[in-house]
Amino acid sequence: MSWSQSVRIPADVEQPDKIIGSLTARQVAILAGTGTVLYAACTFAADHVPPAVCAAAALPIAIGAVLLAIGHRDGISLDRYLLAAIRYQRSPKHLISSSEDIPMPPAWITANARRPPAPLKLPARGVARDGLIDLGPDGVAAVAEISTVSFALRTPDEQDALVAVFGRWLNSLSGPAQILVRAERVDLSNTIATLQDNARRLPHPALASAALEHAAFLDDVSARHDLLRRQVLLIIREPAVATNGRDAAAARALRRLDEASRVLGSCGLTARLLDARAAGELLASCFDPSAPPLPESDLALPGEVITTGGI
Structure with a gap:
């Protein structure tokens, strides 16, 4: 019974x-x-x-x-x-990006007793070449961009199937995971320039006119509105065990992300692991979400030497 x-x-x-x-x-x-x-x-x-x-x-x-x-x-x-x-109230209010302790200022410039600046300690230590974010003693984090599906346009049976697949993935979690939905600014300047450049090479004047009109429309829309796009990110974090280290944590994070990609793929979702450049660009945009995205040429990969042109 x-x-x-x-x-x-x-x-x-x-x-x-x-x-x-x-x-x-x-x-x-x-x-x-x-x-x-x-x-x-x-x-x-x-x-x-x-x-x-x-x-x-x-x-x-x-x-x-x-x-x-x-x-x-x-x-x-x-x-x-x-x-x-x-x-x-007890923590310092002025933080600077330094990995070492900040020395005390000389006594002759400390007219008023103010707390000296302290080093800014961020959870992310850097981005490895495989795209994983190094969290120091907290392990590593793998970030993947997830596509979306239209839930409202599905039939009730299809909606139940989507919920069942998502619940099956949640029940299979063996470690920390985060779903982040963020909005970021969209820069259409490259798209507009490409349309205008390609319009000159179109074989028919009507096609060229339509392309230029579409470029003018996009230029007007971007000038009058703040264009945003929604981005869904899946973050998988794995702690670094002292006996295995960072490599074992990275392998576990990638394996869990691959399992999530296979399970979510059955409901039409695709997961794309961010590479080193995309992960660095994501972290940089999180410091100033309202700023336009940086060009890829201005972002350096881990280990690259940053140079500047002479005058």
């Missing part, structure tokens, strides 16, 4: 477990710790301070502990929010 039991799974899979009622372990620790400290303090001062004074002094502390335990702001608990605020 077989039987099944329904289990309610929360939408937020990272939601902490409740151990006492609706309280998590963190909330219980805050409330229990505060209560223990207040009880010990009131017991110690009971012979010297009236109970009413102890209650009046303990009440604001108890209220603050309750707010820290159950309060939230922007989806973050108040205790973590307070710790983040303290960490922000």
